[in-house]
Amino acid sequence: MSEYKTIDVAATQMLDKAKEIGFLTTFDRAKAQEPRCTFGNTGICCRICLQGPCRILPKKPGGNKGVCGAADYTIVARNTVRYIAGGAAAHSDHGREIAETLLHTAEGKLKDYQVTDVDKLMYVAKNIGVETEGxxxxxxxxxxxxxxxxxxxRINEAEELTWLKSYAPENTLNIWRKTTVMPSGINLSLAKLLHQTHVGNDSDPVNIIFGGLKVALCDIDGQHLATDLSDILFGTGVPVVTEANLGAIKADKVNIAVHGHNPLLSQMVVKAAKGMQDEAKAAGATGINLVGICCTGNEVLMREGVAIATNFATQELAVMTGAMDAMVVDVQCIMPSLRSAAECFHTKIVTTSPIMKIPGSYHYAFDEARAMDSAKEIIRLAIDAYKARDKAKVSIPNITNKVVAGFSLEAMLNIFKKVNPDNPIRVIADAIESGEIKGIAALIGCNNLKGTHDQNHTAIAQELAKNDVLLLAGGCSAQAHALAGMMNGEAVQQYAGEGLKKFYARLNAASGLTTDLPLMFHMGSCVDYSRMQVLVNMLAAEMGLDNSEVPYVVSAPEAMSEKAVAIGAWNVAYGNPTHVGVIAPTVGSQLVNDVVTKIAEDVFGGYFFWEPDAAKASARLIDILEERNWKNVMRK
Ligand code: SF4
Ligand code: FE2
Structure with missing residues (x-):
């Protein structure tokens, strides 16, 4: 057993190397932060105004409330929804940038971008009510x-968000309308929530949570339009075969990692690299090798088949190989420590967003009007860096695993169509109704070093597969499975139960692909989770169920970011039981914790549960699916 908190063998090798050279990684820093402050850990520390921090000290006279009189439930509720605000702001701002680029492309102002997927454009236009005829x-x-x-x-509160109202089923929309969580404008909802949670404002925890849910619905709206418009600009994912883990970094090539979340520049880097292989050869390399980290990695994996180097927790370790010439980062989940890691080697860290700079790194202000030129300049920087690479410092773990990915919803439906040409979604409905599979689980979220890196992601996936649960995956969770060699057809043979194996055998016989389908369908980056929800919406309609009756569960075993809190919250509002593998900072208020883990089910059909133990979490997820199936049979 490794002394480090990871199950990844390649990561372990690089952690040994970091130790040798005296570089303290995120694994060391996570350890150094223990023990955590109980107030912060349970959510009962308030820093909303300058009289704080106020902590809840129940036994101290006067200490059971903040200076302003805020009780534990107000403090916990406010802290929770402010996480949601951060997450929704990040996702929707990402979406806004893609929308601006599509607008300028359509206006003919950007030479390097074009409408790539006209079918997707037509589909989206029809869904949101844009005229397409002629x-x-x-x-x-x-x-x-x-x-x-x-x-x-949008500031007219009588109007509703277009993407939400165009895709969500009527029943679900009506629940949101009745509970007043249906948003009108993203900016308005975000501003209102920050206002609502200002010192001396709302102290009603339920009202605060509903304000948070409204913003969580803005999160999925912003996510959904980001996905749709990225597909229109860059193409919708189709099945690809590639590899994952640090062995995807090649000693004889100029290695460039794309890392972050936004595909606007990384797509250009992929395109530019194709035409610049000779420049790399002239520098003595055998070519240019691109790898992905985090969700920018997922974006270029889905559309271009770019290999995955690693996921969030182990991003510094890609630099530790000594063979990373440049790491190009955009936004979200990029560790500031990458720069210090790069100092041990020749690696250039290149930031590209005006809101994401790291002191001491190279900043190439990304300008959509000269996207291709920027991409070329960055690649040339990497080629120059390659020339300065110290070969004596290179040690790349010889570990890669086969990955079959690229499963946009469209790609999945195309495969189901081969089995049932008239009604592709029926393929899943039939398998559930016949009991062949128990239902669907979405494996999502981040890495969180409060636990062991990737351990619960993979353990939960294996247990669910053994119990005939069809798996969807996205974000850093999908990468955990890919790194561990579970995202391929061999893993189906190794881990799936008999029912799930039969389901796969039928799909494989019809798919027409050159490779077997993988144990989990990788549906994209964390901004792409609306793909999963649209699948559930379709399944609910096909099975004649409300969304909250579909045997569907969500699991984020290592949730970490504010985005993850927002994602969890809209999943709950959509009716999905949502497992989180870290104890959430809501437990400091029994009331708020009960609202999100119990009462939410009565209102929305979805709810959270916290469970750090993989075996217990899997057992509960399976129980929930079985209970939903049983209720559906009884209803007939
Ligand atoms: Fe303390 Fe109230 Fe200020 Fe929070 S808002 S820091 S509880 S005084
Ligand atoms: Fe992500």
Whole structure:
């Protein structure tokens, strides 16, 4: 057993190397932070105003409330929804940037981008009510992009968010309307929530949580339009075969990692690299090798088949190989410590967003008007860095695993179509109704070093598969499975139960792919989770169920970011039981904790549960699926 908190053998090798050279990684820093402050850990520390921090000290006279009189439930509720605000702001701002790029592309202002997937454009346009008849693609794209941008500035509270109301089922929409969590504008909802949680404002925990849910619905709206518009600009994922783990970094090539979340630049880097292989050869390398980390990695994996180097917790370790020439980062989940890691080697860290700079790194202000030129300049920087690489410092773990990915919802439906051409979603409905599979689990979220890196992601996936649960995956969770060699057909043979194996055998016989389907369908980055929800919406309609009756569960074993809190919250509002593998900072208030883990079910059908133990979490997820199936049989 490794002395480090990871199950990844390649990561262990690089952690040994970091120790040798005296570089303290995130694994060391996580250890150094223990023990954590109990007040912060349970959510009862308030820093909303300068009289704070106030902590809840129940036994001290006067100490059971903050200076202003805020009780534990107010403090916990406010802290929780402010996480949601951070997450929704990140996702929707990502979406807004994609929408602006699509708009400028459609207006002919950007030479390096174009509408790539006209089918997706037509599908989205029809869904959101944009006229398509007799119009050219750019005119339609302009209206779709404008509709997306209108989501942000809308202030008329009588109007609703376009993406939400176009995709969510009527029953679900009505629940949101009745509970007043249906948003109108993204910016408005975010501002209102920050206002609502200002010192001396709302102290009603339920009202605060509903304000948070409204913003969580803005999160999925912003996510959904980001996905739709990225597909339109760069293409919708189709099945790809590639590899994952640090062995994807190649000693004889110029290695460039793309890391972060936004595909606007990374897509250009992939495109530019294709035409610059000779420049790399002239520098003495055998070519350019691109690898992905975190969700920018997922974006270029889905669309271009770029290999995965590693996921969030182990990003510094890609630098530790000594063979990483440049790491190009955009936004979200990028550790500031990458720069210090790079100092041990020749690696260039290149930041590209005006809101994400790291002192001491290279900043290439990304300008969509000269995207290709920027991409080329960055690649040349990497080629120059390669020339300065110290070969004596290179040690790349010889570990890669086969990955089959690229399963946009469209790609999945295309495969189901081969089994049932008239009604592809019926393929899953039939398998559930016949008891062949128990239901579907979405394996999502981040890495969190409060636990062991990737351990619970993989353990839960294996246990669910053994119990015939069909698995979807995304974000850093998907990468955990890919790194561990579970995202391929061999893993189905190794881990799936008999029912799930039969389901796969039927799909494999019909799929027409050159490889077997993987144990989990990788549906993209964490901004892409609406793909999973649309699948559930379709399944609910096909099975004649409410969303909250579908045997569907969500698991985020290592949730970490504010985005994860927002994602969890909209999943609950959509009716999905949602497992989180870290104890949430809601437990400091029994009332708030009960609202999100119990009462939420009565209102929305979905709820959270916290369970750090993989075996217990899997058992509960399976119980929930079985209970939903049983209720559905009884209802008939
Ligand atoms: Fe303390 Fe109230 Fe200020 Fe929070 S808002 S820091 S509880 S005084
Ligand atoms: Fe992500």
């Amino acid at each position: 119009r050219d693609a750019n005119a339609i794209a302009k209206d779709v992009a404008s509709a997306a941008l209108a989501e942000f500035g």
